Amino acid sequence: MSFHLTEEQVEIRALAREFAEGELRPYAPEWDAQRTVDPEIFLKLGELGFMGMRVPEEFGGLGFDLITYLLVLEELAWGDAGVALGVAIHSGPVTGLLVKHGSTEQKDRYLPRLATGEIVGAFALSEPEAGSDARSLTTSWQQNGDERSLSGRKKWVTNGARSGLIVLFAREGAEGRISAFLLDPDLHTYQVGKREITMGLSASETVELLFDEMPLEDGALLGDEGAGFTYAMEALEVGRLGIAAQATGITRAAYEHARDYAEERVQFGRKLSEFQATRFKLAEMTTRIAGARALTFSAAAALDGKADPESLSAGSLAAMAKLTASEAAVWTADEAVQIFGGYGYMRHYPVERLLRDAKGTEIYEGTNEIMKLVIARESVGASTSVKA
Numbered sequence: 001m002s003f004h005l006t007e008e009q010v011e012i013r014a015l016a017r018e019f020a021e022g023e024l025r026p027y028a029p030e031w032d033a034q035r036t037v038d039p040e041i042f043l044k045l046g047e048l049g050f051m052g053m054r055v056p057e058e059f060g061g062l063g064f065d066l067i068t069y070l071l072v073l074e075e076l077a078w079g080d081a082g083v084a085l086g087v088a089i090h091s092g093p094v095t096g097l098l099v100k101h102g103s104t105e106q107k108d109r110y111l112p113r114l115a116t117g118e119i120v121g122a123f124a125l126s127e128p129e130a131g132s133d134a135r136s137l138t139t140s141w142q143q144n145g146d147e148r149s150l151s152g153r154k155k156w157v158t159n160g161a162r163s164g165l166i167v168l169f170a171r172e173g174a175e176g177r178i179s180a181f182l183l184d185p186d187l188h189t190y191q192v193g194k195r196e197i198t199m200g201l202s203a204s205e206t207v208e209l210l211f212d213e214m215p216l217e218d219g220a221l222l223g224d225e226g227a228g229f230t231y232a233m234e235a236l237e238v239g240r241l242g243i244a245a246q247a248t249g250i251t252r253a254a255y256e257h258a259r260d261y262a263e264e265r266v267q268f269g270r271k272l273s274e275f276q277a278t279r280f281k282l283a284e285m286t287t288r289i290a291g292a293r294a295l296t297f298s299a300a301a302a303l304d305g306k307a308d309p310e311s312l313s314a315g316s317l318a319a320m321a322k323l324t325a326s327e328a329a330v331w332t333a334d335e336a337v338q339i340f341g342g343y344g345y346m347r348h349y350p351v352e353r354l355l356r357d358a359k360g361t362e363i364y365e366g367t368n369e370i371m372k373l374v375i376a377r378e379s380v381g382a383s384t385s386v387k388a
Helices: 007-034 041-047 066-079 081-101 104-116 228-264 276-303 314-345 350-361 368-379
Strands: 121-124 140-144 147-158 165-172 178-183 191-195 206-216
Touching: 007 041, 007 066, 007 081, 007 350, 041 081, 041 104, 066 081, 066 228, 066 276, 081 104, 081 121, 081 147, 081 165, 081 178, 081 228, 081 350, 121 147, 147 165, 165 228, 178 228, 228 276, 228 314, 228 350, 276 314, 314 350, 314 368
Parallel strands: 121 165, 140 165
Antiparallel strands: 140 147, 147 206, 165 178, 191 206
């Protein structure tokens, strides 16, 4: 399937690239070293509409289709992958589920504020013993008369401490069905646990959340009771495309740094770019970028209902896109370090940071091993023992 970008999409991508070049890339090394990001960055993104890309226009958003949204995410990741991750979680799983399953009151209360960046969204699914196996989560809610309460612990929550809205998943009691809830820090009292020290994406805020019989506000239930696991899987399909776009942005950044360095660096009286070994590396980098982007767009078209009816399902295509793009990011960043040689191993050169950032894309929103299970279920037959 080929894709032709509209004039509007080209202009939006150019605006995102300009923002990434001026507001993200110059500060990315400092944010990485200090493990923090400018707290105003999400408001700046909101001013451009980039926090409301998937929010319908009636609620103050831009109402982008998936491909336009992914174009912007790729550019943001080219500038700083940690910021792009925050936007992807906010705009994909959180906004997407609220738009599709939220009540009128919930949409009116939160979507306009999500669109401006006044509040940032977080997605709380994983737990210490429930990462890839989301069905085994133990965070639970209890019905006590007319009131509900929540107890448990969530891990690896991106945007967790700064979030103004959390989509959280919990089961009823010890063995009941899983439901989704909206947690508002103005209405709910929970504990933000330790900030994780991560290998890469250091500026991204990743925390744990703890709940001890926390009362749940009356309007906290999102959608239908007991439908939470289905909602989580829906959200992950879009989330995986966001990670694929993020990985493609990292790949492109690593390639461009390697290409420019190879044009400047002279060894044995020749530019590195004149050696066939280097030229082949750069050629494969561009090939992987093109392949990752094409597969991501194909999956986006499928999720938007525009796919070839004889193609694989949207879920399988999303898994393929995430698998392909994340592997491309790790491979390209690693080869970029190799092209830089000793300089590439130094912290103050960008390719070292990009390699650390790239590795995360193979893990979150479902590890690449889980992606292969999702793909294999459709391509070679379903497994009855493992579901994702």
